[in-house]
Each structure stands twice: as structure tokens, then as C-alpha cells.
Amino acid sequence: xxxxxxxxxxxxxxxxxxxxxxxxxxxxxxxxxxxxxxxxxxxxxxxxxxxxxxxxxxxxxxxxxxxxxxxxxxxxxxxxxxxxxxxxxxxxxxxxxxxxxxxxxxxxxxxxxxxxxxxxxxxxxxxxxxxxxxxxxxxxxxxxxxxxxxxxxxxxxxxxxxxxxxxxxxxxxxxxxxxxxxxxxxxxxxxxxxxxxxxxxxxxxxxxxxxxxxxxxxxxxxxxxxxxxxxxxxxxxxxxxxxxxxxxxxxxxxxxxxxxxxxxxxxxxxxxxxxxxxxxxxxxxxxxxxxxxxxxxxxxxxxxxxxxxxxxxxxxxxxxxxxxxxxxxxxxxxxxxxxxxxxxxxxxxxxxxxxxxxxxxxxxxxxxxxxxxxxxxxxxxxxxxxxxxxxxxxxxxxxxxxxxxxxxxxxxxxxxxxxxxxxxxxxxxxxxxxxxxxxxxxxxxxxxxxxxxxxxxxxxxxxxxxxxxx
Amino acid sequence: xxxxxxxxxxxxxxxxxxxxxxxxxxxxxxxxxxxxxxxxxxxxxxxxxxxxxxxxxxxxxxxxxxxxxxxxxxxxxxxxxxxxxxxxxxxxxxxxxxxxxxxxxxxxxxxxxxxxxxxxxxxxxxxxxxxxxxxxxxxxxxxxxxxxxxxxxxxxxxxxxxxxxxxxxxxxxxxxxxxxxxxxxxxxxxxxxxxxxxxxxxxxxxxxxxxxxxxxxxxxxxxxxxxxxxxxxxxxxxxxxxxxxxxxxxxxxxxxxxxxxxxxxxxxxxxxxxxxxxxxxxxxxxxxxxxxxxxxxxxxxxxxxxxxxxxxxxxxxxxxxxxxxxxxxxxxxxxxxxxxxxxxxxxxxxxxxxxxxxxxxxxxxxxxxxxxxxxxxxxxxxxxxxxxxxxxxxxxxxxxxx
Numbered sequence: 001x002x003x004x005x006x007x008x009x010x011x012x013x014x015x016x017x018x019x020x021x022x023x024x025x026x027x028x029x030x031x032x033x034x035x036x037x038x039x040x041x042x043x044x045x046x047x048x049x050x051x052x053x054x055x056x057x058x059x060x061x062x063x064x065x066x067x068x069x070x071x072x073x074x075x076x077x078x079x080x081x082x083x084x085x086x087x088x089x090x091x092x093x094x095x096x097x098x099x100x101x102x103x104x105x106x107x108x109x110x111x112x113x114x115x116x117x118x119x120x121x122x123x124x125x126x127x128x129x130x131x132x133x134x135x136x137x138x139x140x141x142x143x144x145x146x147x148x149x150x151x152x153x154x155x156x157x158x159x160x161x162x163x164x165x166x167x168x169x170x171x172x173x174x175x176x177x178x179x180x181x182x183x184x185x186x187x188x189x190x191x192x193x194x195x196x197x198x199x200x201x202x203x204x205x206x207x208x209x210x211x212x213x214x215x216x217x218x219x220x221x222x223x224x225x226x227x228x229x230x231x232x233x234x235x236x237x238x239x240x241x242x243x244x245x246x247x248x249x250x251x252x253x254x255x256x257x258x259x260x261x262x263x264x265x266x267x268x269x270x271x272x273x274x275x276x277x278x279x280x281x282x283x284x285x286x287x288x289x290x291x292x293x294x295x296x297x298x299x300x301x302x303x304x305x306x307x308x309x310x311x312x313x314x315x316x317x318x319x320x321x322x323x324x325x326x327x328x329x330x331x332x333x334x335x336x337x338x339x340x341x342x343x344x345x346x347x348x349x350x351x352x353x354x355x356x357x358x359x360x361x362x363x364x365x366x367x368x369x370x371x372x373x374x375x376x377x378x379x380x381x382x383x384x385x386x387x388x389x390x391x392x393x394x395x396x397x398x399x400x401x402x403x404x405x406x407x408x409x410x411x412x413x414x415x416x417x418x419x420x421x422x423x424x425x426x427x428x429x430x431x432x433x434x435x436x437x438x439x440x441x442x443x444x445x446x447x448x449x450x451x452x453x454x455x456x457x458x459x460x461x462x463x464x465x466x467x468x469x470x
Numbered sequence: 471x472x473x474x475x476x477x478x479x480x481x482x483x484x485x486x487x488x489x490x491x492x493x494x495x496x497x498x499x500x501x502x503x504x505x506x507x508x509x510x511x512x513x514x515x516x517x518x519x520x521x522x523x524x525x526x527x528x529x530x531x532x533x534x535x536x537x538x539x540x541x542x543x544x545x546x547x548x549x550x551x552x553x554x555x556x557x558x559x560x561x562x563x564x565x566x567x568x569x570x571x572x573x574x575x576x577x578x579x580x581x582x583x584x585x586x587x588x589x590x591x592x593x594x595x596x597x598x599x600x601x602x603x604x605x606x607x608x609x610x611x612x613x614x615x616x617x618x619x620x621x622x623x624x625x626x627x628x629x630x631x632x633x634x635x636x637x638x639x640x641x642x643x644x645x646x647x648x649x650x651x652x653x654x655x656x657x658x659x660x661x662x663x664x665x666x667x668x669x670x671x672x673x674x675x676x677x678x679x680x681x682x683x684x685x686x687x688x689x690x691x692x693x694x695x696x697x698x699x700x701x702x703x704x705x706x707x708x709x710x711x712x713x714x715x716x717x718x719x720x721x722x723x724x725x726x727x728x729x730x731x732x733x734x735x736x737x738x739x740x741x742x743x744x745x746x747x748x749x750x751x752x753x754x755x756x757x758x759x760x761x762x763x764x765x766x767x768x769x770x771x772x773x774x775x776x777x778x779x780x781x782x783x784x785x786x787x788x789x790x791x792x793x794x795x796x797x798x799x800x801x802x803x804x805x806x807x808x809x810x811x812x813x814x815x816x817x818x819x820x821x822x823x824x825x826x827x828x829x830x831x832x833x834x835x836x837x838x839x840x841x842x843x844x845x846x847x848x849x850x851x852x853x854x855x856x857x858x859x860x861x862x863x864x865x866x867x868x869x870x871x872x
Contacts, residue, residue: 094762103762111781286760404628405484405510407643414516414624417742422705424786446760446787450705453747454780457769 004029005339008102008118013041014321015313015328016124021072022332024081031083031116043321091451093283115460120308125280127314132275133431135237135381141244145175145274152178166190166235167274168370173218180225187266189229193370201365208362256373275372277318282448301334323359326352377434387428389421397435412436477501479672485515486822487814488676489630490829496637498837507646511627514678517790519746520623522823525563525615526721529586531847539827556626557741563618564713566609573610576718580613604710604778623822650688658810674812679793681815690807694816696791700750700764705783706743714738729753735771747772792819802848813850
């Protein structure tokens with residue numbers, strides 16, 4: 001076997017890819033473990049080869065960055081410096097005496113598991129979409145904004161012919177443009193945030209002319225496709241008997257209340273809705289990494305507080321692909337140095353660190369401006385489903401808090417089963433927290449995905465030495 | 471809101487035992503205030519399986535408390551709307567032995583339990599599959615305990631608190647007891663919280679794993695230690711595991727004093743569909759870190775008992791801390807060292823099952839009646855303490871909570 005130090009990178013999105021390349025270029029033996037059939041993550045999601053997409057680049061910006069990463073990965077794989085394990089679904093990372101075991105289920109069936117052993121682990125697990133409930137949100141035809149984008153990028157199919165894009169956050173504009181460019185009629189883009197709120201952060205914005213230009217470009221494209229943009233508005237309900245037929249849009253006042261009489265109906269057969277993103281932190285939490293709010297806490301070198309574990313990208317705080325690239329690069333350089341018992345020279349990552357600082361500042365502003373107004377809770381009817389897996393309505397959550405003495409998300413979950421189903425609360429946890437009136441906390445999920453008991457029961461392959469039982 | 475409350479009894483801890491105590495106290499006509507630093511069922515109650523068992527108890531005071539509790543649980547479950555809302559299931563327990571030696575030991579225990587009033591039916595190896603069609607083959611036999619039952623513990627605690635409130639009790643969550651107030655002569659006169667004092671001539675310590683800390687606030691020692699356990703939860707399934715099924719060595723593990731890890735498979739279906747898999751025991755303080763090796767052993771044990779589980783997915787795992795006492799008996803009843811102080815804690819892994827009996831006898835003593843059970847074996851001051859004199863600062867249990 002190789003004498004080189006071994007790094008396992010979990011996630012082949014922007015952060016994981018760039019970290020793998022940086023570490024491999026400096027002599028680290030890298031195993032890149034990813035659930036998708038191809039590298040790229042959510043951001044550089046690839047159309048399936050069989051679809052014969054002629055111009056996938058039309059759906060992506062920063063296509064040249066992607067090409068560089070893709071070609072770099074191919075070169076390192078050819079040279080044997082990176083092993084790229086596709087369709088490996090990591091369910092747990094285990095800390096052993098002097099190394100780590102990354103346990104991953106294989107292929108679409110996920111019935112067999114392998115263990116990848118490594119001296120260091122980079123968690124580049126990305127993020128997932130946050131969606132808050134409203135009456136009618138479970139109707140067929142209502143999809144997440146990211147889901148609509150994923151359909152476009154990977155399957156090149158349109159979720160519907162007349163679409164409304166709604167919610168809040170920087171994802172909505174590219175989704176609306178993508179849908180329109182693919183031939184859908186986008187009847188409205190409904191954003192609850194007030195863009196004037198950005199004006200209060202002029203200094204931060206001025207430092208990011210590229211971001212402003214990006215926004216202006218999307219706005220121009222939306223205008224070109226004739227998409228009406230309604231800011232300080234929200235979708236208060238989705239309507240339809242078997243599937244989505246229309247949504248009701250309403251204006252919000254400065255307190256986030258619906259302006260009386262402002263409602264109107266927009267016929268549509270698809271609604272792409274999103275309220276921002278949340279980081280995937282299950283693996284980090286099971287390893288015992290400290291969290292900062294809902295994000296994995298990292299130091300200047302992207303190290304977590306667990307020795308040998310780094311984190312980069314959305315897992316450490318939502319901030320998009322450019323921030324993920326900066327963090328991934330810093331992590332890769334730090335890992336290569338630390339595995340060689342060296343301290344990385346700060347000058348080696350000064351450029352990336354500067355970009356990281358600026359982008360974190362920018363996304364802190366985005367986060368502040370694009371927080372859904374708390375009053376969404378008042379618009380959730382008692383019969384609106386909150387947890388779709390377990391079919392728990394808002395009334396049950398309210399009863400748990402008002403009548404049964406629950407004061408936190410965990411107790412609400414135990415009393416109502418909200419969050420106990422297949423998705424383990426990934427979808428409903430923010431909604432449950434909002435309805436219960438308590439702060440969202442990261443819920444502990446020791447298994448990042450469901451694992452067959454027969455797999456769990458088997459000793460992992462690899463060294464015969466059994467990890468010490470505590 | 472007023473800064474000071476006055477009532478007949480303050481129950482500290484809104485877990486299962488505190489809920490039952492508040493309920494029976496309120497029904498005995500006492501004004502009861504239930505107070506907890508967290509939510510209802512935020513401690514051990516919310517981390518357990520909800521076992522109401524007689525099968526795992528040797529003849530003696532704990533079994534007597536279990537039999538009394540089982541009757542009270544059945545009474546509660548028969549009240550309108552209660553049984554369903556707490557997912558009460560009188561499904562029975564099936565203890566299986568894999569070897570003839572193990573079966574002989576199990577039969578010996580069952581014979582002794584029968585003479586103490588437990589119903590226990592021997593099950594031959596060829597009859598096991600009539601009771602549990604998916605059980606592994608090649609087992610030596612088992613014993614069926616029809617009195618074993620189950621509730622969903624968080625729902626049970628919350629619903630009993632709700633019933634207690636209907637009977638006049640009040641609930642204060644998110645309120646930490648920072649001191650036990652005492653008169654000049656040393657008797658209890660209430661508790662202090664950051665939101666104000668609650669005055670009462672009686673305080674019940676139902677703080678579970680943190681019972682030692684509360685006792686220390688009242689100036690007495692109570693050796694409650696945490697004993698960690700993991701539970702695995704599967705995806706929801708149609709009912710394939712009908713009883714609570716466990717291997718005979720579970721009883722030995724429950725009774726063990728070892729601090730080292732022990733696991734013995736305990737498998738049961740639930741009303742909601744998922745199968746729950748326990749049980750591990752280890753004394754590691756309040757260490758909340760996840761242990762893959764422990765869950766691996768649980769999965770191995772469960773799939774040995776029920777081979778079909780190998781294909782079933784574990785959705786999650788959780789851990790909790792059983793309030794463990796050195797002699798495996800809870801502390802139940804008045805504390806002779808401090809007038810007005812009562813203890814109702816230290817039930818280890820049996821607190822859900824023993825909660826009703828515990829709350830019932832505490833309420834009887836509070837109301838000046840003779841309790842249905844001799845409380846002498848549960849005396850809170852039965853443990854010799856290393857250091858003489860009551861030092862309120864010497865908490866016997868590790869102090870770091872979750």
C-alpha cells in the first residue's frame with residue numbers, strides 16, 4: 001500500500017473537488033466519496049449522459065471553473081492520486097484509534113456497505129433546501145426551487161408549463177431564469193424580502209461588484225423573458241383538487257403581515273418554492289464536531305474541533321459555490337501540510353482567505369435580508385401538513401406546545417412524530433421550530449441515511465484490530 | 471405573574487415519575503406544582519422504550535412495586551381516551567433462551583416469580599413460532615409473561631401531566647430549581663427558582679438521573695449515577711414482532727453492577743410501526759457521544775433473534791441515561807433526614823413501568839395514609855455515605871447535564 005497520508009473527502013461538489021485537487025497535488029492520497037454518479041455536486045449537477053444534452057453549459061454559470069475542476073479530477077484519477085468513488089452514500093464516519101472509517105452504502109440499492117479508511121476526513125457535505133409550509137404546499141406540482149433547478153440540470157425536463165417561483169433567497173432568480181430559458185412561462189417571481197433592506201448594507205455590497213452584476217444580469221434576463229417580479233410578496237396558498245391549478249399571491253407590510261385586500265390569484269401548474277438553504281451536518285455531529293448555530297464550526301484553516309476532521313463549503317455556512325471553492329482550497333492546503341506535520345503557510349492561502357472573508361460577509365447580509373418574516377406561522381392553517389413523511393398537521397404541533405408541555409423541537413417530535421419519518425425531519429424541522437416558537441437546533445442523526453441492520457451488524461472490513469469499545 | 475406560589479407539594483421533574491406523582495397527588499386532593507428545568511419528558515423518559523415489565527424482575531420489593539404499577543397502568547389505560555393516547559399495549563413479553571442451560575435458569579426464575587404473583591407460561595421450542603412467527607430457529611425455548619406491557623413514554627408523561635392539570639395541578643417548564651428552601655429546624659418549605667420561590671411543606675424529588683443533585687440541594691446525599699443506553703429505531707413495518715422479545719441474559723445484565731458495556735438483545739414492535747432495539751448498559755457518566763460499536767452490537771443481537779431484521783433499515787439511534795442506584799432499587803418515600811423531603815427517583819431502566827406505583831404510594835404518604843406497599847426497602851437514607859455530615863455542595867452524581 002501507499003505510504004502517503006490518506007485523506008477521505010466526503011462530497012464531490014465545489015468544496016470537496018477543489019480540496020481533493022489541492023491535497024492530491026501536494027502528495028496526499030485522496031479518496032473522493034460521493035453519492036452522485038458523477039462529480040459536481042448540486043451546483044455543477046450534470047445531465048445524465050444518455051440524455052445527449054448538447055449545451056449543458058447553458059444551464060450553468062461559471063462553466064469554465066467547472067471544466068477546470070473536471071479536467072483536474074480526471075488527470076489525478078488517471079495518475080492514481082485520487083480514487084473517485086461514485087454512488088457511495090456515506091451513512092457514518094467513525095473515529096478509530098488513529099484513523100477514520102468512512103462507511104458508505106453502495107449504488108442505488110444501498111444494501112452493501114464499504115469502509116474507506118483515512119488519516120484525515122474533509123466533510124464537504126453541502127446543504128439542502130429549506131421550505132416552510134403554507135396551505136396547499138403538498139399538492140402535486142409544488143416543488144422546491146432547488147428541485148426545479150435539479151430537474152432542469154440533470155433531467156432537462158420542465159416541472160410544468162406555467163410556473164410561479166416563490167419564497168426568498170438568491171436561488172429564486174436563477175431558477176426563474178432557468179425555467180424561462182427552458183421554455184416555461186414564468187407567471188411570477190414572488191420574493192418576500194425587501195430589496196431596500198440591502199441598502200442598509202451598502203458598504204458590504206460595494207465590496208462585491210461581481211455579485212451586484214450577477215444580480216443585475218438575472219434581473220435583465222427576467223425582464224427579457226417578461227417575468228414579473230413581486231418583492232415583499234408571498235404565496236399565501238396553493239390551490240387545486242388533484243394537482244396545482246393556481247396560487248394566491250399577496251403583498252406583505254413591513255411587519256410581514258399580509259396586506260388586506262392585496263391578494264390575487266395566479267393560474268399555474270407548477271410552483272417552485274424555497275426559503276433558503278441549511279447545511280448538512282449529520283456526519284459532523286456524529287463525529288462530535290462542535291456546531292456554531294446550525295453550521296459546523298471551523299477555524300481559519302477549516303479545521304473542526306475534532307483532530308483530523310476538516311469541513312468546507314455549505315456545511316460550514318451557506319454561501320454558494322464561490323465561497324465553497326475558497327474554503328475547499330484552504331482545507332486542501334491545510335490538510336496537505338498538517339498530514340505532513342507542517343503548519344501551512346498563511347501566504348499559501350491568503351488569496352482564498354481574503355475571498356472567503358468577503359463572501360462570508362456578503363452572505364451574512366443575504367441571510368439577514370432574506371429571512372422569511374416570522375409571521376408565516378400565522379398563515380399555516382391547523383390542517384396544513386407540516387411533516388409530510390408522518391402526515392402531522394400544524395394542529396398537532398400546536399397542541400404539543402400549548403397543551404402537552406413541549407418546549408423544544410425534540411419533545412414536539414416525540415409527542416407528534418413530526419420528523420420521525422423517512423427524511424428524519426430534514427424537511428420539516430425549521431417549520432416545527434417556527435410553529436413551536438423555539439430556535440431551530442440541529443437534530444442529532446447518528447445515521448446520515450437509513451442503514452440496513454444486517455450492514456450495521458457486520459464488522460467493517462479492513463484492519464482486524466477492532467476499535468476499542470469506549 | 472406572581473413571584474411566589476404556595477401549594478401542598480412541589481414535584482421536581484416532569485418526567486414519567488414526576489407526572490404520575492403529580493397526577494396521584496392532585497387526585498388525592500392536594501394542590502401540586504410540577505416544575506422542570508426543561509420540557510415535559512426531556513430527560514430519561516424521552517429516551518426510553520416505555521417498558522412496563524414484570525418479567526425482568528426477581529422476587530422482592532421491586533417486583534412488588536412493578537405488580538402494583540402494572541395494575542395502576544391498566545386502570546389508567548382503561549380511563550376514557552387514555553389508553554390510546556399513550557399507546558398502551560398489553561402485549562406481553564417473551565423471554566427466549568438459546569441453550570438448555572439458559573432455559574433452565576430462565577425456568578428457575580419464572581418459578582420464583584410465579585410464587586410472587588407473576589403470570590409466566592413456559593413455551594416449548596416448537597411453540598415459539600406460534601407466538602413470534604419471525605423468530606430465529608434453533609432456540610431452546612422461552613417463557614411468556616402476559617403482564618408485560620408498553621406505552622410510548624413521552625406521550626405517557628405528557629398525557630399524565632395533562633390529566634394532573636385537569637385534576638388541579640399546575641405545570642412550570644423551563645424553570646430550574648436552584649435551591650430547596652428549609653425552615654430553621656431543617657424542614658422543607660419549598661424550592662427556589664430563577665422565576666421565584668414555590669412554597670410548600672413537601673417537595674418530591676422526581677429528578678431522575680439528576681436526583682442526586684436535587685438531594686444535595688436539600689442537604690442530603692443520594693447516590694444516583696447515570697447508566698448509558700442506546701436504542702435503535704427501524705423504519706416503520708407492518709406488525710412482525712408481536713411481543714417484547716428478549717434474550718434471557720438481559721435479566722443478568724439488568725442486575726449487574728459492572729461499569730463495562732453490556733448488550734443483550736431486546737426487540738419490540740410499536741404501535742406506530744418502527745421496531746425498537748435495545749439494550750446496552752454502560753457507566754460512562756453523562757457522555758452523549760455516539761458509539762457505532764455499541765449500535766453494531768445491538769444490531770447483531772437483534773438480527774440473531776429476528777433474522778428478517780437484517781434487511782430492515784435503522785432510521786436513527788438515540789441514547790439516554792438510566793438513573794442507577796448501587797442496589798438497583800429506587801429511592802421512594804419520605805427522607806428521614808429532612809422532614810418534608812420525598813424521593814421518587816433512581817428507577818434505572820424501569821422508571822416508566824414503576825412510575826404509577828411510585829406516584830401512588832408517594833401520594834398516599836402525602837395524604838397521611840398508609841401506603842399500599844412497605845417502603846422500607848426503598849428508604850432513601852439506606853446508603854452509607856463516605857463523608858459524614860450534610861454538605862450541600864457535594865453532589866454525588868456527575869454534574870454535567872445534557
